[in-house]
Amino acid sequence: MALVVQKFGGSSVSDATGIKRVAKRIVETKKAGNDVVVVVSAMGDTTDELIDLAHEVSVTPSGRELDMLLTAGERISMSLLAMAIISLGQEARSFTGSQAGLVTDAIHGNASIVDVTPKRVFEAIEDGAIAIVAGFQGFNRGTGDITTLGRGGSDTTAVALAAAMHADVCEIYTDVDGVFTADPRVVPTAHKLDFVTSEEMLELASSGAKVLYIRAVEFARRHHVTLHVRSSFSNKAGTIVAEPKEGETVEAPIITGVATDKDEAKITVIGVPDKIGRAADLFKVVSDEGTSIDMIVQNISAAATGRTDISFTLPTGDGPRVVASLRRHQESLGFESIQYDDQIAKLAIVGAGMRTHPGVSARFFSALADNGINIEMISTSDIRVSVVTRLDSLDEAVRAVHTAFGLDANGEAVVYGGTGR
Numbered sequence: 001m002a003l004v005v006q007k008f009g010g011s012s013v014s015d016a017t018g019i020k021r022v023a024k025r026i027v028e029t030k031k032a033g034n035d036v037v038v039v040v041s042a043m044g045d046t047t048d049e050l051i052d053l054a055h056e057v058s059v060t061p062s063g064r065e066l067d068m069l070l071t072a073g074e075r076i077s078m079s080l081l082a083m084a085i086i087s088l089g090q091e092a093r094s095f096t097g098s099q100a101g102l103v104t105d106a107i108h109g110n111a112s113i114v115d116v117t118p119k120r121v122f123e124a125i126e127d128g129a130i131a132i133v134a135g136f137q138g139f140n141r142g143t144g145d146i147t148t149l150g151r152g153g154s155d156t157t158a159v160a161l162a163a164a165m166h167a168d169v170c171e172i173y174t175d176v177d178g179v180f181t182a183d184p185r186v187v188p189t190a191h192k193l194d195f196v197t198s199e200e201m202l203e204l205a206s207s208g209a210k211v212l213y214i215r216a217v218e219f220a221r222r223h224h225v226t227l228h229v230r231s232s233f234s235n236k237a238g239t240i241v242a243e244p245k246e247g248e249t250v251e252a253p254i255i256t257g258v259a260t261d262k263d264e265a266k267i268t269v270i271g272v273p274d275k276i277g278r279a280a281d282l283f284k285v286v287s288d289e290g291t292s293i294d295m296i297v298q299n300i301s302a303a304a305t306g307r308t309d310i311s312f313t314l315p316t317g318d319g320p321r322v323v324a325s326l327r328r329h330q331e332s333l334g335f336e337s338i339q340y341d342d343q344i345a346k347l348a349i350v351g352a353g354m355r356t357h358p359g360v361s362a363r364f365f366s367a368l369a370d371n372g373i374n375i376e377m378i379s380t381s382d383i384r385v386s387v388v389t390r391l392d393s394l395d396e397a398v399r400a401v402h403t404a405f406g407l408d409a410n411g412e413a414v415v416y417g418g419t420g421r
């Protein structure tokens with residue numbers, strides 16, 4: 001008998017019809033002879049609606065209370081799903097994150113899982129029931145308070161439970177057929193990948209691919225959990241995300257996929273004195289704002305002035321705050337001025353095959369040049385090349401690059417609706 005963890009995102013359970021469809025699917029898995037643990041997200045856009053509501057009653061909602069509020073979203077979906085399963089004649093029991101033993105640190109809104117003690121979940125499946133666990137939430141032992149794991153945190157809940165319970169597979173159900181070579185909403189000729197290494201998935205997720213959350217991929221990689229990303233609207237096999245099998249990388253395609261991120265902005269600090277420690281001081285100010293920066297480019301300083309320009313990218317939402325903080329420190333940092341640009345986007349190509357194939361960057365940049373797209377910044381890792389372009393030329397850029405690397409499929413990708421969660 002296999003133990004299967006199934007995670008259903010908000011778009012799969014957005015209404016009663018969706019919940020009943022998902023319930024049927026879970027019961028089928030159970031009837032096929034598996035033990036089933038289900039992790040569910042809040043219905044549709046519930047989490048966003050609750051956040052909006054919180055901001056209507058308070059400019060800066062208390063972190064503790066916001067977590068209390070948001071976890072209600074998953075409570076609604078988990079109990080409705082359990083009811084739907086019970087009405088199909090199967091036993092089901094729902095559990096909140098704390099009942100399921102999801103122990104976290106005390107960081108409200110972005111807690112990390114520190115321990116998983118799923119005693120009650122084990123008991124439920126031993127009794128022959130289907131266990132339904134609320135995603136995205138846990139509790140802290142020190143404070144005794146309820147926490148949330150950050151947006152999209154239900155993926156992490158599923159992976160953590162799969163690891164702690166030694167599940168055979170962790171299935172992540174979404175509204176597309178799997179992981180695609182590019183966002184099928186932007187590139188209609190994108191095709192589904194059968195297999196992606198966890199290393200590539202990590203790069204794709206950190207470059208903006210929304211299909212899986214980066215923390216969940218990290219967790220899965222660390223604990224050797226095999227992920228199966230698939231659609232809750234079809235019965236097709238999806239994408240397996242796992243460590244490469246022996247010899248697999250030898251024949252890997254050069255590029256596995258193209259990822260984009262529209263939620264990035266660029267800050268350029270002009271005329272920074274080219275002195276030892278100045279970059280350290282500058283990025284200390286930035287990191288004190290709690291933002292995570294991505295690409296950094298420092299120009300060679302002009303000999304005449306002994307000054308240099310430093311540009312970096314960061315999430316758009318953090319931009320204005322970081323600019324304001326840098327301005328407050330302008331005197332001590334000694335720079336001349338700041339430029340802020342939120343009309344940029346990031347485009348990355350990812351593939352383990354890059355390690356053994358020269359000329360990948362040249363082909364990437366030519367595809368952009370041939371389409372009149374200017375590159376503003378470049379960064380690379382072992383298996384990734386990223387560029388910054390204008391936001392309004394991003395979609396065209398993705399399509400051009402997708403074609404240039406021979407990734408176009410013959411048919412059109414199926415998108416079942418929703419937002420990709």
Ligand code: ASP
Nearest residue numbers: 041047136151152153154
């Ligand atoms: N409901 C939460 C969110 O929308 C968690 C999740 O969907 O995974 O972020």
Ligand code: MG
Nearest residue numbers: 010041047421
């Ligand atoms: Mg959601």
